Amino acid sequence: MGALTLTSLFGLDSLQIIGLASIALFTLFVWRRYFSPISDIPGPVTASFTRIWHILRILKGDQNLELIRLHDKHGHFVRIAPNEVSVSHPDGPRKILAAPLHKGSWYKIIAFPDGRFENPMSATDPAVKNELSRHLAPAYTLSNLLRSEAAIGQTIELLFGWFDKFAASGEPIDLDKFFTFATSDVVGEAVFSKQFGFLREGRDIDNTIANAHPQSAYVSVAGFFRWFHVVFLSNPFITWLGITPWGHLINSAMTAIKERQENPDSRFDALAHWLRMLKEHPDRMQLHEVHSAAFNAVAAGNETVSTALQAFVYYMIRHPDAWKRARAEVDAANVEACGGRTVSFADAQKLPFLQACIKEALRIFGPVPMGLPRVVGAGGLTIGDRTLPKGTTVSINGWVIHHSKEIWGPDAREFNPDRWLSKDAARLDKWFLPWGLGYASCPGQNLAKIELSKICATLVRDYDIRQVDPKQEWTWKAYFTVVPENWPCYITKRERGLDHGK
Secondary structure (H helix, E strand, C coil), X not given: CCCCCHHHHHCCCHHXXXXXXXXXXXXXXXXXXXXXXXXXXXXXXXXXXXXXXXXXXXXXXXXXXXXXXXXXXXXXXXXXXXXXXXXCCCCHHHHHHCCCCEECHHHHHHCCCCCCCCXXXXXXXXXXXXXXXXXCHHHHCHHHHHCCHHHHHHHHHHHHHHHHHHHHHCCCECHHHHHHHHHHHHHHHHHHCCCCCHHHHCCCHHHHHHHHXXXXXXXXXXXXXXXXXXXXXXXXXXXXXXXXXXXXXXXXXXXXXXHHHHCCCCCCCHHHHHHHHHHHCCCCXXXXXXXXXXXXXXXXXXXXXXXXHHHHHHHHHCCHHHHHHHHHHHHHCCCCCXXXXXXXXXXXXXXXXXXXXXXXXXXXXXXXXXXXXXXXXXXXXXXXXXXXXXXXXXXXXXXXXXXXXXXXXXXXXXXXXXXHHCCCHHHHHHHXXXXXXXXXXXXXXXXXXXXXXXXXXXXXXXXXXXXXXXXXXXXXXXXCCEEEECCCEEEEECCCXXXXXX
């Protein structure tokens, strides 16, 4: 007998099959648009029946700005997909991110090297995430990371060595490249006691940095079509072949892990902590968890901090009074406290206006433009005067919250470091989300704070920076992260000031 077909079974020809499929699809779209429990929530018409609207905004690279516009128009709740609602209500961060809600299925794409290896970021169940983090997260405590501060400082000195060269030559520098070189090498030093080599060579090894942009766009979209990702890029066969397309950073991370297993007596870095936990708790932890933690560190820890550094410089040089105030604060500090080639983390913490400028740069131009999706549990979720039903995906977008005039006041979209020095600063902290919030907040935020404090304080102390064209605004695309580019600058080394121990 020949193979059974729909035609032989039901007497349908191809046109009838296409017609029935079209009717079924149309019926689904109509139900989503008009009869879904969230059908009354405003938003783009196409978003009510397909995810395509959201994906197109991601690929266009302006999802963050478009969400701000939509919330300005529609209010606290905007429907951005058939079953996803973006929330800008002031209670949203506390009720969504600080609550033990399951994360959206999008996060599953963050499993490296393939879907078999769940990690704290890819785990959607809070209980599973917390269990996976138990032995990994302590490596990122501030006290443990500061054990590597001297090595981190030496890496940052390489960055300033390049700044000195550009200052001497008078040639413009692309800060986006060199900041990303630096943040990548700092991650390597803090996690593996081994730089990735970008600063030493002064170039993008294997086009790793250049490839990060298309990879960021891919991850942002593929998380909604995980089946495609699993079939073509993230499956046991691809992992076995060792051809995952993640480039120099991942290859270097794997090499560092292998070297460390052969030579365990290196500095006590993050990898040393993880391998010690693996040795002490082989029944609770597996080697792939170490691999996954390393991959996540190098994938998430370079562009985000580079963006924060760029935002600091960009907004500070466009507000020269802020740069002058921060420099005066550094100069007024104790000579020994802020001496040395790079300002220490402890000393930078004693500079309140500088810290306010860093914080405001993170608020006005956060590195993460994606929404943070969570799934409503049993009993629904009430925010303000709206109750969202079980199973609805609710998301908080940091850009939307950070630019809310309801929360921050009429100057919400202006760079104003003084807001963090006002009596209202403690209240505003609960809406400050560059690292996320709750059980899924960024594990590497302490390393980021060390980098930002040391680099920004030293920059202000030792250099003057101006754009080649002061009227030129930078360009950027908001994918998984938002990384600016195309704003070349001139650097001048400060002629007067303290002898910083050189």
